[in-house]
Amino acid sequence: MTGTVLVVDDSAVVCKLARHMLERHGFAVREAEHGGAALQACQEALPDLVLLDRNMPVLDGLGFLRALRAAHGPDRPAVVMCTTEAAQQRILEGLEAGADEYVMKPFDEVILLEKLARVGFAPA
Numbered sequence: 554m555t556g557t558v559l560v561v562d563d564s565a566v567v568c569k570l571a572r573h574m575l576e577r578h579g580f581a582v583r584e585a586e587h588g589g590a591a592l593q594a595c596q597e598a599l600p601d602l603v604l605l606d607r608n609m610p611v612l613d614g615l616g617f618l619r620a621l622r623a624a625h626g627p628d629r630p631a632v633v634m635c636t637t638e639a640a641q642q643r644i645l646e647g648l649e650a651g652a653d654e655y656v657m658k659p660f661d662e663v664i665l666l667e668k669l670a671r672v673g674f675a676p677a
Contacts, residue, residue: 555578555674555676556600556602557580557581557600557601558582558604559583559584559585559594559603559630560572560582560585561584561585561587561604561609561614561617562584562586562604563587563610571665574662574665574666575665583600587609587610588609588613588614588620589611589612590611591603591605591612591621601631601674602672604633604665605617605632605633605634605652606634607635607638608637615646618647618650619650622650631672632651632652633652633653633656633669634647634654634656635656637658653671654671656668
């Protein structure tokens with residue numbers, strides 16, 4: 554199952570790499586540079602999946618995630634949080650805020666696709 558993905562990251566390089574990986578497997582990709590822009594993008598068209606950076610300016614990943622879940626409920630869209638922070642407490646905070654899965658940066662295509670499969674998105 555492919556679908557629409559919103560990649561939310563303040564790094565243009567991460568966005569570009571994620572877009573390339575996802576589009577190669579049939580996903581339609583949009584990008585947002587921070588949580589505020591991502592909330593606006595979700596109001597315009599709710600994606601099937603959000604690939605979400607944790608640490609961003611304006612509105613961080615946790616703030617975005619809490620607002621997203623408050624507005625749209627706990628089940629949709631699926632959210633995979635991305636971070637460089639490996640501390641168990643930081644991962645738990647993301648999961649408790651509503652993330653469905655977690656991926657550590659830097660990630661490669663194989664790891665990303667495995668995480669997407671865990672939340673129900675198999676590549677085309």
